[in-house]
Amino acid sequence: MDVLNFGSIKSVVLPNDWLADSEQNTGVMKMRCFHPRAHDDVEIAFFQKMQGVLESAIKDFREILACGPHKIVEGGTELIQLSPVMGNAGNHQWSNKTRGPRGPNFRYTLGEIIDLQGRKVLRVKGSFVEPESKKPQNEYCGIFIDSGSENNLVQEVYLQVPSKYGYFQFEKYVDAFSETLSTIVWT
Amino acid sequence: MVETAEKVEKSSVKEAPHAAANLTVSNQEMAASRTPTEVRANVVNPDGKLNFSNIYGPEGVNPELATPLKAVKPGDPVQTGDGRVVAPVTDNAGHPTDNPASVSNDAGVIKSRQDLAKLTDGMTPDQKREVQADMTAIENRKPPLSADQVKSIYDSTAKLLRNEGDRSPLSADERNQLAGSILHNASLRTGTDQGFHNTCNVTTLERRLNVTNPAEAARIVSEVGLTGEFKSKDGQVIKLDQASLHEDAESRLQFGDKATDGKRNYASQLFDMAEINNYWQHQKPPLFYSQVAPTGQSDTGERLTYANGTEVKGPDGKPMRQPALSTDAMAEIGKDLGFTGKFIISNADVAGPGQSDGTSKVRNYQEFTDALTNGQPPAIIMVNSNDRLFGGNGDKGGSGGWHVVNVSDYKAGPPAQVFMTNQWGSANNKWVNVSDLYNATLPTNSGRVGADGQGGDQGGQQGGGDQGGQQGGGDQGGTRRGWSRNDGVMRDEDFRSWKKAIEQEDPNKDPNKDQSKKPQQHLLELIQPLQNQLETAINNHDDAQAGILRAKIESLRGTSGN
Helix, strand or coil: EEEEEECEEEECCCCEEEECCCCEEECEEEEEEEEECCCCCCEEEEECCCCCHHHHHHHHHHHHHCCCCCEEECCCHHHHHHHHHHHHCCCCCCCCCCCCCHCCCCCEEEEEEEEEECCCEEEEEEEEEEECCCCEEEEEEEEEEEEECCCEEEEEEEECCCEEHHHHHHHHHHHHHHHHHCCCCCC | CCCHHHHHHHHCCCCCCCCCHHHHCCCCHHHCCCCCCCCCCCCCCCCCCCCCHHCCCCCCCCCCCCCCCCCCCCCCEECCCCCCCCCCEECCCCCCCCCCCCHHHHHHHHHHHHHHHHHHCCCCHHHHHHHHHHHHHHHHHCCCCCCCHHHHHHHHHHHHCCCHHHHHCCHHHHHHHHHHHHHHHHHHHCCCCCCCCCHHHHHHHHHHHHHHCCCCCCCCHHHHHHHCCCEECCCCCCEECCHHHHCCCCCCCCCCCCCHHCCCHHHHHHHHHHHHHHCCCCCCCCCCEEEECCCCCCCCCCCEECCCCEEEEEECECCCCCCCEEHHHHHHHHCCCCCCCCHHHHHHHCCCCCCCCCCEECCCHHHHHHHHCCCCCCCEEEECCCCCHHHHEEECCCCCCCEEEEEEEEECCCCEEEEEEEECCCHHHHEEEHHHHHHCCCCCCCCCCCCCCCCCCCCCCCHHHHHHHHCCCHCCCCCCCCCCCCCCEHHHHHHHHHHHHHHCCCCCCCCCCCCCCCCCHHHHHHHHHHHHHHHHHHHHHHHHHHHHHHHHHHHHCCCCCC
């Protein structure tokens, strides 16, 4: 299944047996979602908030992308600088030290700048958790794309799998997701 | 909508990437034009029908614009409501002078200000500085707020900070943060933002209240912060989810910090909780709106539930994670806030036929400009978020969700322009052509007018409400009939049929006690919105979506044995 024209993405090929949900284009986000026939709660989403991020945050993002492929070290300055562009995943254990119900809703496990089909993007893995109990709810793997110098918009493509399916199932879907990402043709 | 390569080849006509540059002026120009002492000429079209003076008063100055983003600095001369420039009402340090024209010198205001200032001792120096700036702006709003308004804002804020009887569910730090954001919203120094929540609907009402009656906005938020509940005008106590009263990831950002631009602040969070629940807890069945920690990357954390905590489903069968309001519902909330007249403008082909208190449903450009003329500022306009005006690509290559914005001040032009306050951060508050704003209210590309308001389908040829299906233009996007998941504002027709359906779905209802609805009628109410969406999908040539919808409709029919 081909998906065309989502911001910086000219085209991308999804697994054949995945189904498309209707596009969402609300006052706050634009999103196209796809899910496998077997699990309609598993999703690969093409996602973009309608609001740009702050000037300072996009500047940091661009500078870190420009450094080329490298790991984003846990607890490092770069991770804190990148948090504002990471949306809900930016509220993680390194950016929010609060405990209890106001604690972080994302557990960050991996971040790196990668070269994806000739374009530098930020790749992040982790889990959405219930802030108080820390119980994992959704496993997450996604990329963040600088959508261009003419605006402050950040586009995302992510895989989200309910934690109830277990980590091995998640990793299987990560393989399918990675294969999908490898077919991206940029505008 | 999934587009295939084949389809894109067929519709290879490309639009200009973004026409926004032609629609707006720069922020610098905007700031320059917002000089508070400027008196604007009224907009009068060649036919004489579009006269904004009815909206903006005899001087043509809108109270929202006149209350400047470019705030009056301490020591600046001030222009009074009748246009006279008078001596500074504050000295360079922001302290009131003895100018009797200043509300700052009202004895009641002075006392309330002093009381409030004493209660800010627990704030950080940055917070205190910000509170001082907000109070200066509140006392220098133009036209000036009455002394009673200013006093009442201060007293409500002080009451929250004082927390007599220690009954507030909020911590002292949270009350400081809430007090600061109440004053900030009343100051109008910046826009009022929705952040990453589907709350454009109530945010436009909150903005309007802070322009027209900021004392009431302060009272509502202060009451919620103090008691954890809200008493509506009919005396009903509106229960609020206690966890939703605490700061979320956006509202805990320090008020006044640049990072808050575009984010929803704490006062707005509690206002949203109070007013959305005020509406839904008066409905049958009563529903409850709350805010939880997001469980995924696109989750705004909003939840709409029945009394037993079960999530309410949208017309597509998925959880309705948004306030779920139509323009009619917004108008009801507005009336409860004390708004009168017709303050919400939408296109009849989108919102549906019929007028209700508080709403104008227009069919063409002339009716749109007439509605602006007859309304009270700032008006609330229902727009397509996928329109070029909002950085979208019109109806080509995607379906837009419905959204609302405030519009206020104007420039005569030509072309005539209004100042739009969006809820997406300061970069989105800008001057737009009245014609472009009208075009953004349309359900399709057809009927668009030029900068002079000419062209398009004048005189009601666009289709009317239920007959709107004739407008579909293949790849041009169809009519946008039917509900789209997470529309910021629902079409009134869809809203009414969905409300009937959820009444039947209410898990708290005893089916033995209510035989008023036959199963067949219930089924039709569930299927109707899906059929509307199917029609839209077919118009859009969205085969994948059409397939999903057909399967859902067949499944529902199968379940009932029909």
